[in-house]
Amino acid sequence: MDKFAPIGKVILLHGIWMPEATLRPLARRLAAAGFMPEIFPYSSIFSPTDATVKRLLARLKGQPAHLLGHSLGGLIALAALSAAAPSQAAGIGRVLCLGTPLKGSRVAKSLARRRLSGHLLGGNARLLQDGCCDCPQGAEVGMIAGNLGLGIGRLLARFDEVNDGTVALSETQLPWLACHCLLAAGHNGLLWSDKAAQQAVHFFRHGSFMSAD
Incomplete structure (x- = not known):
């Protein structure tokens, strides 16, 4: 029996510089x-x-609740799971990341190196640069990444690989992920993508993504 099946609550976390309102379309879905x-x-x-x-x-x-984090929000969710006591971690369901730089963000590293822009990363500068390379407490984590290289990140970092305009595909990939899905969307477009919402629902219900069409 799926131990996460009874969980219906989902807590959503936005990314850096993003207002809460950007999550409302996905929340409605x-x-x-x-x-x-x-x-x-x-x-x-x-x-x-x-x-x-x-x-x-x-x-x-x-x-109990599932967690869904976009970009930095995914790193915050994983950091919380790592910091949770075992008894509390047991009440956290599946964790879904959208365009989250698990290996650290090269865009964030580029900003941090610049004298006039390092402060823009604020209190999460180190988390964005380091990422989260270890799976916290055996969590069941899924990742939805985008491959439309449209975003301001291209002005700050050079991508020689598939990317969503802000995060490179390789930055979203780690062997301990339960599943990984690549969609035709940009970094922020993942928040409004119908397919991303459908995959999120499937992941929270089954711990996997639907097969590609």
């Missing part, structure tokens, strides 16, 4: 599929990673 989405508010610039993780863990107390 999850709600239409029978889930109970909640958008987690946090300051991606002014709140240090540790403080955000602490607040997220406090939010997770009580009712």
Whole structure:
């Protein structure tokens, strides 16, 4: 029996410089599929990673929940799972990342090297540069990546491979992922993609993605 099957709550986390409103279309699609989405508010610039993780863990107390994070939001979700006590981690369901640079972001590294732009990464600068290379506590993590290289990231980093305009495909790939899916979408386009929403629903229900058409 799937131990995650009874979980209906999904907590969504936005990426850096992104308002909560960017998650609403995806939240509506999850709600239409029978889930109970909640958008987690946090300051991606002014709140240090540790403080955000602490607040997220406090939010997770009580009712079990899946986590869905776009870009930086995926790293925050994984950091929270790593920091959770074993008893609390047991109440966290599947974790879905959208365009998350698990191996660290070359765009973030480029910004950090520049005297006038390093501050733009705020309290999550180190997390964005380092990523999350270890699977936290045997978590079941899925990744949806995009391959339409449209985004401001191309102005900051050189991509010689498939990318979504901000994150390279290789930055989203690690062997411990439960499943990985590549869609025709840009970095922010993953938030509004019908196929991404459909894959998210399938992942939360079954722990896998639907086969490509």
